[in-house]
Amino acid sequence: MMRMILSALGLLAAGPALAEPPQVVVDTPVTASLVQQVMGDLGQVQVLLPKGASAHHHQMRPSDARGLQEAGLLVWTGPELTPWLDRAASSVAGDVAQLRLLEVPGTYLRGYDDGHDHGHEEHGHGHGSGHGDDHAHDHDHAHDHAHGDDHAHDDDDHHAHGDVDPHAWLDPENARLWIAAIAETLAEADPDNAAAYRQNAETAGEGILRLEEGLRAQLQPHAGGSFVVFHDAYGYFTDHFGLQPAIAVSLGDASTPSAARLNEIRARIAQSGALCAFPEYGSDPKLVQAVTEGSTVRAGRELMPEGGDLEPGPGLYAQILGEMGGAIADCLSQ
Numbered sequence: 001m002m003r004m005i006l007s008a009l010g011l012l013a014a015g016p017a018l019a020e021p022p023q024v025v026v027d028t029p030v031t032a033s034l035v036q037q038v039m040g041d042l043g044q045v046q047v048l049l050p051k052g053a054s055a056h057h058h059q060m061r062p063s064d065a066r067g068l069q070e071a072g073l074l075v076w077t078g079p080e081l082t083p084w085l086d087r088a089a090s091s092v093a094g095d096v097a098q099l100r101l102l103e104v105p106g107t108y109l110r111g112y113d114d115g116h117d118h119g120h121e122e123h124g125h126g127h128g129s130g131h132g133d134d135h136a137h138d139h140d141h142a143h144d145h146a147h148g149d150d151h152a153h154d155d156d157d158h159h160a161h162g163d164v165d166p167h168a169w170l171d172p173e174n175a176r177l178w179i180a181a182i183a184e185t186l187a188e189a190d191p192d193n194a195a196a197y198r199q200n201a202e203t204a205g206e207g208i209l210r211l212e213e214g215l216r217a218q219l220q221p222h223a224g225g226s227f228v229v230f231h232d233a234y235g236y237f238t239d240h241f242g243l244q245p246a247i248a249v250s251l252g253d254a255s256t257p258s259a260a261r262l263n264e265i266r267a268r269i270a271q272s273g274a275l276c277a278f279p280e281y282g283s284d285p286k287l288v289q290a291v292t293e294g295s296t297v298r299a300g301r302e303l304m305p306e307g308g309d310l311e312p313g314p315g316l317y318a319q320i321l322g323e324m325g326g327a328i329a330d331c332l333s334q
Helices: 002-008 029-042 062-070 083-090 172-189 191-222 235-241 259-272 285-292 316-332
Strands: 024-026 073-076 097-100 227-231 247-250 276-278
Touching: 024 029, 029 073, 029 172, 029 191, 029 316, 062 083, 073 083, 073 172, 097 172, 172 191, 172 235, 191 235, 191 316, 227 285, 227 316, 235 316, 247 259, 247 285, 259 285, 276 285, 276 316
Parallel strands: 024 073, 073 097, 227 247, 227 276
Antiparallel strands: none
């Protein structure tokens, strides 16, 4: 009875207090999806980029700066994707532990190549490679961080934030690798919950693997089909699933294609026998329409490689890949 009374009054000797899970701040909803799958119910991540906003052109708010200052961990793709976060990551969040996903060892990185094959076979990502867990990626990826403050660019300077294509989450093997790295980073910051992070990561990785297998079966019959996209962001996806490299109307995320480039793309579409053209969330669909007008190219559904207006949350990553694969397969199969 006395023990019950003391317990109710909070007078029993307490054991060692468990550490609080770190407050995690992330750059984009895609990153948030991966991190939240690992954290589970142990914490809620803070996302700097609002739903539907451009990852490349965001103006940080005072609340963003406060979140960075109070964070225990910053997880972000890297300045190649979110150049607006580069300076804040060094100054505002200078003392905060950070995980840059593009720098996780083993990550498969590719350059912006406008649909030309730059020796992906050496990475195990050649068409139809079906690369599994036993392959090693080349991790030679010197980053060009000299992007400065002016991020406006056109086809002449290609990508001001470096030559590395930052849309690396569109390769599900990269996502599985990142989830494992996120779990280990969280386990180091919060050892009391290390087992939960690792178990969540294992479960999430298995889910991505099932998604990958389903997409491969869905897309394999259409491996020879050529298609057009708004900008050069889909190489990881086409490499991984053995699809033809997409014909990109625009080289950069924010570049405006010249008249000469539009003519070049029209010629490539005619030569390739492209079947479909896909607009992209947040871009002008008229540019895609301009290069396919008068042809037999079918209009596909809008693609959303960064999530677009999809609902943020743990399931966002699977939804991005699932809807992208479904849109491509549906159009190419007509």
